[in-house]
Amino acid sequence: MEGIASNTHRVLTEEEGNRLKKQDETIVSDFKRLKLEAEAQKNWDLFYKRNDTRFFRDRHWTTREFELLVGIDGDTKKTLLEIGCGVGNFLFPLLEENANLYIYGCDFSPRAVEFVRGDPRFNGERMKVFVCDITEDRLEDNIPELVDVVSLIFVLSAIHPDKFQRALHSASAILKPGGVLVFRDYGLYDMAQLRFGRGNKIGDNFYVRQDGTRSYFFSVERLTNLVADAGFDVSSCHYVNRRTVNKKEGVDEPRVFVQGKFIKR
Numbered sequence: 001m002e003g004i005a006s007n008t009h010r011v012l013t014e015e016e017g018n019r020l021k022k023q024d025e026t027i028v029s030d031f032k033r034l035k036l037e038a039e040a041q042k043n044w045d046l047f048y049k050r051n052d053t054r055f056f057r058d059r060h061w062t063t064r065e066f067e068l069l070v071g072i073d074g075d076t077k078k079t080l081l082e083i084g085c086g087v088g089n090f091l092f093p094l095l096e097e098n099a100n101l102y103i104y105g106c107d108f109s110p111r112a113v114e115f116v117r118g119d120p121r122f123n124g125e126r127m128k129v130f131v132c133d134i135t136e137d138r139l140e141d142n143i144p145e146l147v148d149v150v151s152l153i154f155v156l157s158a159i160h161p162d163k164f165q166r167a168l169h170s171a172s173a174i175l176k177p178g179g180v181l182v183f184r185d186y187g188l189y190d191m192a193q194l195r196f197g198r199g200n201k202i203g204d205n206f207y208v209r210q211d212g213t214r215s216y217f218f219s220v221e222r223l224t225n226l227v228a229d230a231g232f233d234v235s236s237c238h239y240v241n242r243r244t245v246n247k248k249e250g251v252d253e254p255r256v257f258v259q260g261k262f263i264k265r
């Protein structure tokens, strides 16, 4: 696996601890918090209007790790649903590299879903994408079967913590018993969390970016408890620690992700 796996969160330096404390001085108002929640879908759709398909790069690294995690061997037919698929940066490499995979993808941004459909790699015989708010809509309305694998790749962090359970229950409901939930997202004390400044903090480990999209930073403990409550056994769950280094610009920053594999009971 790329990065160093660990079960405990990284220890903050004194300066980093002070930076986090400072964020508490300017927590967003209740009015703004409610507005951000009401406009979550609009803000992600505008994100894709501004950035087109250029913002995220194809996630080939996840593809390799993912195949190992899920045990895709190329011979058995498997079905996968990616919740919050964006413009398909995770889906297309998977589709191209696994001939026996049928892929469902959903996102609550209509623009993102249209980008997936318009991608030259889109293959209507092997994939289906649709608009769906995972905290509101029924996946069964668009998926006529139970699937082998569900992936949540940098998606739960974009959802309000009060709705984590709803999203995880939807994921669980569409999985076969024994099916796998693969998870990767921002981890506690990632560089992006430490960088937030005045007026970015919404609540515990939950922040808003300039463009109105939000991001939660998961501890292994929080995630483990959440998935257990939603009906999953934990097969693995840990931090992945990396550093972004650019010697020329004097940058050396910690990146922390949380990665997990959970089995539906």
Ligand SMILES: C[S@@+](CC[C@H](N)C(=O)[O-])C[C@H]1O[C@@H](n2cnc3c(N)ncnc32)[C@H](O)[C@@H]1O
Pocket (backbone or CB within 6 Å): 044, 045, 056, 059, 083, 084, 085, 086, 087, 088, 089, 090, 106, 107, 108, 109, 112, 132, 133, 134, 135, 152, 153, 154, 155, 158, 159
């Ligand atoms: C950081 S992007 C990740 C996209 C993709 N999974 C990837 O790895 O490239 C987060 C995505 O989650 C989607 N999203 C956020 N909240 C959602 C919700 N409640 N239901 C469905 N999709 C949601 C956003 O529209 C956005 O496309």
